[in-house]
């Protein structure tokens with residue numbers, strides 16, 4: 001075994017030991033903590049020397065209709081991402097018509113509560129209206145026409161919030177599992193099937209975002225970077241390509257939509273270290289852990305309805321214990337690499353607001369902290 005291997009083994013031993021110790025402590029003190037939920041520490045304080053802590057917010061939170069979720073947000077988060085309200089489809093559903101209400105509400109809420117704002121997201125193959133890729137006759141746009149449309153959208157949206165947004169997810173989910181670029185309309189139309197032009201839509205998106213708000217940080221964001229090394233290598237290539245052209249990129253977001261039974265530590269370490277070695281910040285941008293044991297469990301949001309995704313198995317003690325272990329595993333890795341991690345954002349505030357249903361977050365459907373919450377706090381204490 002070489003020295004690198006023994007260092008990795010030692011680190012993994014440490015993570016396994018932390019999971020066992022944290023698991024025992026959480027079980028011993030869980031009951032006491034649960035009865036005194038108001039006294040729980042604020043996550044943003046627990047991690048104040050390590051990284052920002054945030055959540056994805058929906059419009060019920062920012063308009064005050066979900067007061068309990070808003071209270072969790074104000075207490076625990078110092079950064080937030082709009083779960084849906086800044087996406088192309090929400091802001092610019094039909095040509096030339098912009099609806100800013102929801103995005104403005106999100107930005108105002110964050111500013112009022114001194115929460116750093118992440119804009120999500122500018123160029124994505126999903127939640128973008130069909131008209132974007134077509135001309136008036138319904139035919140596919142030319143490369144130049146689509147570039148012009150993309151520029152107009154970025155300049156308008158980023159320009160409106162200039163100086164108020166910490167960073168933008170400029171390009172979202174552009175990669176396949178094998179690290180090649182996804183065959184989206186962005187790639188097909190702007191890339192014109194040519195290898196030389198394949199990064200053009202990404203380059204231009206970053207250039208224009210920078211032009212529209214020169215002080216905003218700019219990120220590439222994707223899922224599965226922790227499960228596929230090839231995909232992670234693809235993200236590294238995007239960063240290196242942009243840097244080689246002198247185009248600003250500040251960070252890469254590892255979404256980290258995890259699931260209960262899949263070990264994540266090795267792949268996550270690989271992703272963090274290889275992305276950080278390019279010199280960019282690494283962020284966990286959409287953290288949750290899928291617990292659903294019944295019904296539809298895929299990623300097709302068209303088939304996931306928040307109201308019917310309650311899963312009784314997701315609430316049982318065994319699942320909650322596994323969930324706490326999983327979060328301990330994840331935060332052990334993040335704390336080992338805290339120098340490289342800038343921010344950790346949960347994809348939702350509490351289970352009742354999660355896009356996947358089940359019990360994937362730190363707060364349950366009654367807004368109470370779960371064993372997973374205490375697992376995370378205990379893990380932070382272990383790394384002090």
Ligand code: 9MR
Nearest residue numbers: 083084120126127172223255286301355
């Ligand atoms: O959580 C979001 C859900 O409410 C939307 O219906 C869905 C639409 O595609 O997008 C979800 O958020 C996604 C995020 O914007 C990008 N990464 C994957 C997230 C989960 O699908």
